[in-house]
Amino acid sequence: MQNNDIQISxxxxxxxxxxNLYVYETARNAVVVDCGVMFPNASMPGVDCLYPRMDYxxxxxxKIDGIVxxxxxxxxxxxxxxxxxxxxxxxxxxxxxxxxxxxxxxYGQTKAEIKVVDGQRSHEIGGFKIDFVRLPHSIxxxxxxxxxxxxxxxxxxxxxxxDNFNKLAASLKTxxxxxxxxxxxxxxxxxxxxxxxxxxxxxxxxxxxxxKGRIFFTTFxxxxxxxxxxxxxxxxxxxxxxxxGAAMERTTLIAKEMGLIDLPDDMLLTANTAxxxxxxxxxxxxxxxxxxxxxxxxxxxxDERRVIKMSDDDTLIFSxxxxxxxxxNISAVINAAMRLGADVVQASDEFVHTxxxxxxxxxxxxxxALKPKYFIPIHGEYMHIKKNIDVAVKSxxxxxxxxxxxxxxxxxxxxxxxxxxxxxxxxxxxxxxRGNYLFDDxxxxxxxxxxxxxxxxLGLDGKGxxxxxxxxxxxNAQSTQLKGMLKDIHTGVxxxxxxxxxxxxxxxxxxxxxxPVVEIL
Numbered sequence: 001m002q003n004n005d006i007q008i009s010x011x012x013x014x015x016x017x018x019x020n021l022y023v024y025e026t027a028r029n030a031v032v033v034d035c036g037v038m039f040p041n042a043s044m045p046g047v048d049c050l051y052p053r054m055d056y057x058x059x060x061x062x063k064i065d066g067i068v069x070x071x072x073x074x075x076x077x078x079x080x081x082x083x084x085x086x087x088x089x090x091x092x093x094x095x096x097x098x099x100x101x102x103x104x105x106x107y108g109q110t111k112a113e114i115k116v117v118d119g120q121r122s123h124e125i126g127g128f129k130i131d132f133v134r135l136p137h138s139i140x141x142x143x144x145x146x147x148x149x150x151x152x153x154x155x156x157x158x159x160x161x162x163d164n165f166n167k168l169a170a171s172l173k174t175x176x177x178x179x180x181x182x183x184x185x186x187x188x189x190x191x192x193x194x195x196x197x198x199x200x201x202x203x204x205x206x207x208x209x210x211x212k213g214r215i216f217f218t219t220f221x222x223x224x225x226x227x228x229x230x231x232x233x234x235x236x237x238x239x240x241x242x243x244x245g246a247a248m249e250r251t252t253l254i255a256k257e258m259g260l261i262d263l264p265d266d267m268l269l270t271a272n273t274a275x276x277x278x279x280x281x282x283x284x285x286x287x288x289x290x291x292x293x294x295x296x297x298x299x300x301x302x303d304e305r306r307v308i309k310m311s312d313d314d315t316l317i318f319s320x321x322x323x324x325x326x327x328x329n330i331s332a333v334i335n336a337a338m339r340l341g342a343d344v345v346q347a348s349d350e351f352v353h354t355x356x357x358x359x360x361x362x363x364x365x366x367x368x369a370l371k372p373k374y375f376i377p378i379h380g381e382y383m384h385i386k387k388n389i390d391v392a393v394k395s396x397x398x399x400x401x402x403x404x405x406x407x408x409x410x411x412x413x414x415x416x417x418x419x420x421x422x423x424x425x426x427x428x429x430x431x432x433x434r435g436n437y438l439f440d441d442x443x444x445x446x447x448x449x450x451x452x453x454x455x456x457x458l459g460l461d462g463k464g465x466x467x468x469x470x471x472x473x474x475x476n477a478q479s480t481q482l483k484g485m486l487k488d489i490h491t492g493v494x495x496x497x498x499x500x501x502x503x504x505x506x507x508x509x510x511x512x513x514x515x516p517v518v519e520i521l
């Protein structure tokens with residue numbers, strides 16, 4: 001790497017939703033931008049969340065001077081516990097994000113130095129001069145990053161919306177911008193504009209007035225702007241609020257303490273106290289808008305709570321959109337709530353949600369205003385980042401200056417010119433919070449194999465081989481057939497145990513098209 005080289009590496013967050021993790025490097029220094037988690041889908045049994053692999057960070061550990069968090073959503077700060085175990089360097093972020101990070105780190109033993117930025121001055125981090133530029137989003141203290149080193153300059157904008165376009169463009173204006181890294185989440189959306197949060201609030205007031213019984217409201221726990229709208233609407237119609245779910249309670253109370261939400265103490269009830277209140281006086285604010293199995297909303301909809309009950313005349317409002325892959329989980333919660341008698345309102349029915357991400361039309365205007373030499377789409381699945389390149393080309397960026405970077409790739413610049421693209425170590429780690437297990441793709445494949453094909457345990461004694469199955473049942477004829485294949489194998493000879501396992505696997509593959517996990521006790 002030459003002295004005037006700049007490298008941008010993506011270890012997560014381009015070509016997939018979540019796990020945002022970027023590294024900006026000079027020849028001698030580096031800075032990490034964000035480190036999030038991703039949430040599992042139905043094909044990941046027993047997985048609670050996914051972390052980006054950090055092997056590359058371990059390789060360049062000595063040159064990393066700091067960590068920057070752009071904002072406090074889980075797909076940007078959720079991996080901070082693992083990150084600070086590897087990097088004992090200062091964290092730079094906004095005040096609200098700092099509180100969320102502190103809370104997350106309070107569960108472990110690792111401490112971190114957290115420096116709160118205010119957007120009023122530049123910081124020298126990792127060989128770059130970094131300016132923090134406030135961005136409108138669905139959570140307070142969201143920042144874009146202007147990174148400068150020599151002739152190279154970049155604007156890193158992972159999540160934003162354009163509520164006041166002229167003000168936004170003026171705050172971001174940079175002469176001779178080398179590259180723009182821009183949020184791609186809404187790139188293939190057909191919506192021309194986002195409705196404003198104030199419009200969402202007015203629609204919530206209308207729905208709250210119409211509701212006859214309890215209101216169950218769900219959104220992302222970290223959507224502080226939306227939670228504030230709910231609190232305002234509840235106050236206006238004279239309802240009290242019950243917060244349900246650890247993440248929702250943590251974020252809301254921190255925001256309340258910092259004055260970001262107007263939620264007087266006399267408006268807050270516990271679930272036990274609310275049980276004795278009239279149904280039409282209550283708003284239950286619950287986490288679980290993606291239908292997560294362990295969420296507060298899931299347990300309410302499936303009637304698993306002792307004092308929180310959903311019934312006729314109640315209303316469930318989904319103030320979110322489905323993350324791809326979660327549609328079936330959300331449908332299951334909706335069906336369960338309707339069986340209990342609740343009316344369900346979604347964003348497709350009423351204006352109860354507005355996206356925190358920039359629309360293609362606003363992105364086009366922003367790119368035209370900033371005039372970057374290179375365009376790099378980030379934050380989205382492959383179809384999103386690919387579509388965002390179309391937006392950039394339409395906005396005047398040359399097609400060969402649009403650089404598609406997926407997770408596991410790095411872009412190399414020399415001064416202000418792009419040189420080439422290379423691979424960088426990356427991947428996923430899967431977390432099972434019951435027991436704090438971390439495992440890789442091989443471990444996930446074993447879990448999938450167990451879930452699909454079951455387990456066969458073999459016991460060896462002087463009478464032969466005993467076979468016991470879990471997850472499926474063999475008929476007497478099948479059991480007899482398998483034992484017949486095993487009867488002449490001598491377990492005491494060298495290689496006998498391995499031959500038994502291979503024979504059992506071959507039997508199930510040939511006669512049942514099944515590939516169970518096979519183990520000898």
